[in-house]
Amino acid sequence: MPPLNTPDMxxxxxxxxxxxxxxxxxxxxxDHLRITILSKGPLNECASAWAQGGIAAVLDPDDDVEAHVQxxxxxxxxxxxxxxxxxxxxxxxxxxxxxxxxGVCFDTEENGRLHLTREGGHSARRIAHVADHTGQAVHHSLxxxxxxxxxxxxLAPCRATELLLDGQRRCAGATIAHADGSQQRLLASxxxxxxxxxxxxxxxxxxxxxxxxxxxxxxxxxxxxxRDLEFMQFHPTALHIGGKAMGLVSEALRGEGATLHLPDAxxxxxxxxxxxxxxxxxxxxxxxxxxxxxxxxxxxxxxxVLLDIRHxxxxxxxxxFPAVMALCAAHGIDIATQAIPVAPCxxxxxxxxxxxxxxxxxxxxLLAVGEVxxxxxxxxxxxxxxxLLECVVMGRAAAARIAAQPLYKHxxxxxxxxxxxxxxxxxxxxxxxxxxxxxxxxxxxxxxxxHRLIAAAKQLVLWRAQWRGADAALRNxxxxxxxxxxxALQRHHSVGAHCNLDWPALETxTxTxTxTxTx
Ligand code: FAD
Ligand code: SIN
Numbered sequence: 105m106p107p108l109n110t111p112d113m114x115x116x117x118x119x120x121x122x123x124x125x126x127x128x129x130x131x132x133x134x135d136h137l138r139i140t141i142l143s144k145g146p147l148n149e150c151a152s153a154w155a156q157g158g159i160a161a162v163l164d165p166d167d168d169v170e171a172h173v174q175x176x177x178x179x180x181x182x183x184x185x186x187x188x189x190x191x192x193x194x195x196x197x198x199x200x201x202x203x204x205x206x207g208v209c210f211d212t213e214e215n216g217r218l219h220l221t222r223e224g225g226h227s228a229r230r231i232a233h234v235a236d237h238t239g240q241a242v243h244h245s246l247x248x249x250x251x252x253x254x255x256x257x258x259l260a261p262c263r264a265t266e267l268l269l270d271g272q273r274r275c276a277g278a279t280i281a282h283a284d285g286s287q288q289r290l291l292a293s294x295x296x297x298x299x300x301x302x303x304x305x306x307x308x309x310x311x312x313x314x315x316x317x318x319x320x321x322x323x324x325x326x327x328x329x330x331r332d333l334e335f336m337q338f339h340p341t342a343l344h345i346g347g348k349a350m351g352l353v354s355e356a357l358r359g360e361g362a363t364l365h366l367p368d369a370x371x372x373x374x375x376x377x378x379x380x381x382x383x384x385x386x387x388x389x390x391x392x393x394x395x396x397x398x399x400x401x402x403x404x405x406x407x408x409v410l411l412d413i414r415h416x417x418x419x420x421x422x423x424x425f426p427a428v429m430a431l432c433a434a435h436g437i438d439i440a441t442q443a444i445p446v447a448p449c450x451x452x453x454x455x456x457x458x459x460x461x462x463x464x465x466x467x468x469x470l471l472a473v474g475e476v477x478x479x480x481x482x483x484x485x486x487x488x489x490x491x492l493l494e495c496v497v498m499g500r501a502a503a504a505r506i507a508a509q510p511l512y513k514h515x516x517x518x519x520x521x522x523x524x525x526x527x528x529x530x531x532x533x534x535x536x537x538x539x540x541x542x543x544x545x546x547x548x549x550x551x552x553x554x555h556r557l558i559a560a561a562k563q564l565v566l567w568r569a570q571w572r573g574a575d576a577a578l579r580n581x582x583x584x585x586x587x588x589x590x591x592a593l594q595r596h597h598s599v600g601a602h603c604n605l606d607w608p609a610l611e612t613x614t615x616t617x618t619x620t621x622t623x
Contacts, residue, residue, distance in 0.1 A: 108279070115140040115257070116511055118277050118290055120264045120319065121298030122170055123306045124152035124239075124492055127246040127472025128499025129296050129463075130256050131206065132505050140290065142280060143260035144314045145300075147247060147304040151311055151475065152618060153299050155239025156354035156427060157223055158210075158231040159203075159496075160489035161196025164220055169194055173435055176299035176490060179225040180483020181352055181600035182610065183332070186478040191461045192490075192497045199496040207245040222359035223488035224340075225389040229359075231489045236354050236425045242492070261486040265576040266316065267295065267326040267470065275326060276469035279519070283575075293511040295471055296502060297323060297457065301338075302477040305581055305588075307452035307538075307545040310339050310352040313376030319476035321580035324587065325455040325520040328465045331453025331478045333584075334592040335601040337486055338550050339451035340364075340393040341444075343431060344408040350447040351431045353411060355488050358386040358479055360424065362413035364393075365443065373410045373443045391485040394448040398550040401447065410443035425537065451490060454482040454512050454601060455591070463502030471505070473498040484600020516546060521576075536571060552592060554606040560589045 113175040115138050119126045122143035130139050143150070162169050172193045177184050200218070204210065210232045211219040220229040234241035250256045264278040268289060277292040299319030303311025324330050341358070342349040358364075364386055365373035380395035382388040388396075397409050413421065418440040422429055425439070432439050456478040463471035481494050547560035564586045571582060595602055599610035 106286050108289060110282075110286045112289045112291055114277075115292040115293065117294045117296065117319045117506060118292035119296045119298055120278060121150075121300060121474070121476070122147050122247070122258065122260065123150035123243060123298060123300050123474060123495070124246065125300075125499050126296065126298030127243070127250055127496035128496050129255075129298065129473060129503045129506075130250055131246060132500045132503030135253070137255065140292070141250065141256065141258045142262045142264055143258065143263050144263045144318070145312070147258065147260045148243065149314055151239070151242070151313050151315060152492070153239050153243040154310075154312060154352070155242070155492055156236045156352055157356045157489050158221060158233030158238040158390070159200065159242075159492040160223075160226065160230055160487065161200050161232060161493060162193070162230055163197060163218055163232060164229060164285075166229050169196070171231065172196070175225055175227050176481070176487045176509055177483070179485050179487035181391070181485055182483065183600060184314050184483035185480020192479070192481050192494055195497040196493055199493055199500075202496060202500065203242060203245070208234070208242050208248050210366070221356045222387070223355040224358060224387045224393060225487045231359070233356070235423070235427065236356060240493070264299075264322065265575070266520050267322050268455070268517050269326060269467075269520055270518075272468070272513035273327065274468040274512065274514065276460040276514040276517045278322075291514065291517065294471065294506045294509070294544065295515045296463065296506075297470065297472040297476050298474050299476045301453040302584060303450040304584055305541060305544050306336075307541040308342070308349045308449040310342055310349065310449060310451045311509050316577065317453065317584040318577070318579055318580050319472065320456055320587070321583040322520075323465065323467070323470065323472060323476075324583065326470065327467050328470065328472070329458040330456065330587055331458050332484070332591070333453070334595055335454035335482070335484050336450055336548065337390060337452040337454055337601045338394040338448040338590070340390060340397050340448050341411055341446040342449040343435065344445050344447040345435045347407050349447070350435055352451075353428055353432070353444055353446055354425070355390070357411065357413050357425065357428065360413070361415060362386065362411050364397065364446075365410045365412055366404060366406075367406065369409050373412050377409075381593045388390065389485055390488060391603075394550055395603055397446075397448055408445040408447045411446045412443040414438060414441065414443070416440075452486055454478075454484065454486050461498060461501055463498055464505060471502045473502050482604060536567075536574060536580070540567075540581060540585060544588075548588060548592060550603065552602070552604045554593075554604065557589055557593050561586070562591060566587060568603075589603070
């Protein structure tokens with residue numbers, strides 16, 4: 105680590121991350137606590153602010169929580185923790201009420217009821233939304249509420265580079281790096297990781313720049329268990345122009361009837377292919393749709409397939425999907441008259457730091473909330489729009505847990521970097537980051553194979569030895585990628601978002617194991 109060149113600071117609660125999860129914790133804590141929130145980049149640059157589709161919650165009198173639970177368990181491909189699923193989903197209506205109380209104006213029908221949309225894997229309309237820019241509306245309201253509270257301090261841009269432990273191995277805060285290069289220790293009685301996802305370790309992603317999985321590496325170094333890292337969810341429909349992902353085209357378009365097609369020789373939509381892959385067609389869970397598109401692209405040597413929503417009028421589209429319309433228009437596509445070129449790209453980390461639904465982790469004094477956490481809600485594949493809900497439910501529960509505990513005085517605080525890592529510092533070379541992204545894209549993509557996974561693992565070992573002098577950000581990413589590839593190698597079947605062509609699907613693997621045991 106570079107030397108600390110600024111005196112220590114202290115706070116009661118340190119929240120690393122200013123997305124929906126972090127802001128929910130801050131706004132749910134009592135006013136007598138001093139709270140400090142860090143954001144690695146600008147405050148509005150986070151996945152929460154970019155969310156499009158909305159928030160899943162049972163709000164329609166004809167829907168019920170049991171149906172939401174079953175949809176989540178099915179999407180999770182049998183690997184969800186059912187207790188966590190039930191606990192989080194039961195809180196859906198309260199989470200929406202809480203957001204409304206903080207100024208979020210969800211879209212409503214003429215009768216005043218919330219307008220609910222639908223997404224893949226949901227058996228009912230249950231997504232509360234603000235047109236197709238739900239995240240921006242939600243994040244803006246909460247950010248404003250935080251800015252109005254004098255007990256909340258926001259530091260941005262400011263990056264946590266490591267967690268600190270005390271003599272009892274309790275988390276004591278973090279080392280932070282400011283934009284001017286100065287570093288200091290920020291000591292805290294309670295530390296909350298709310299660092300979001302890790303899409304940016306892939307070359308093609310829907311995620312903002314801040315999503316490099318820092319929280320997972322930080323927590324792992326501090327002694328937390330990390331789980332399910334092989335389940336990187338690929339969103340089926342990112343806008344693809346010139347072979348590059350340019351932004352998300354919300355699943356809500358498919359919820360409103362958009363269909364997926366192969367392009368013909370002139371680039372126009374031809375065969376609708378999803379029914380060949382799954383009877384739920386475009387509304388199958390996300391892993392299935394992403395894999396189907398990937399299969400078709402490989403079979404026909406395509407850079408993208410086409411998403412067609414032209415059955416809706418321009419007026420209807422501009423009311424329901426203004427952000428997607430504007431994104432596509434910026435790339436020369438009029439979604440009212442043209443099909444949209446789309447391809448899958450890295451979107452959501454289903455795994456992460458092992459945490460209970462109240463955020464508590466295996467390290468005392470350290471909580472993990474939101475996308476960085478692995479509660480078991482998502483299993484092997486997240487059901488669309490369950491993540492914003494998880495941020496709010498966990499954020500509120502984590503705040504209640506912190507509020508119920510006394511403030512803590514730490515002694516014998518120390519770094520979580522191993523001795524041999526200390527004192528090394530060279531500038532992060534952008535080429536290293538790009539090389540890492542390419543490796544993950546080609547070796548840990550939608551479809552995997554043992555040969556490539558082993559090659560990736562070897563390359564990562566080599567880089568970890570060669571890049572020991574790189575800065576903390578890059579070394580954290582290296583650790584994370586190694587953990588992900590190891591997790592993928594250890595799973596000897598294909599399930600959910602982890603598809604390894606050298607291992608059978610889970611049903612077959614289970615059936616084989618059962619057959620062997622019985623024999
Ligand atoms: P984020 O909102 O990503 O916030 C992470 C915060 O941590 C940021 O402030 C970042 O700066 C900070 N941070 C990270 N590392 C550090 C560090 N080392 N030091 C200091 N700060 C750090 N989910 C849904 O449920 N519904 C949707 O409609 C939906 N649409 C989506 C659309 C897009 C384009 C994307 C990318 C995701 C979407 N998701 C959606 C997923 C959902 O947005 C995320 O899972 C959720 O917002 C994560 O919230 P979070 O608070 O955990 O993390
Ligand atoms: C989307 O709008 O398609 C994203 C929804 C999600 O990631 O849950």
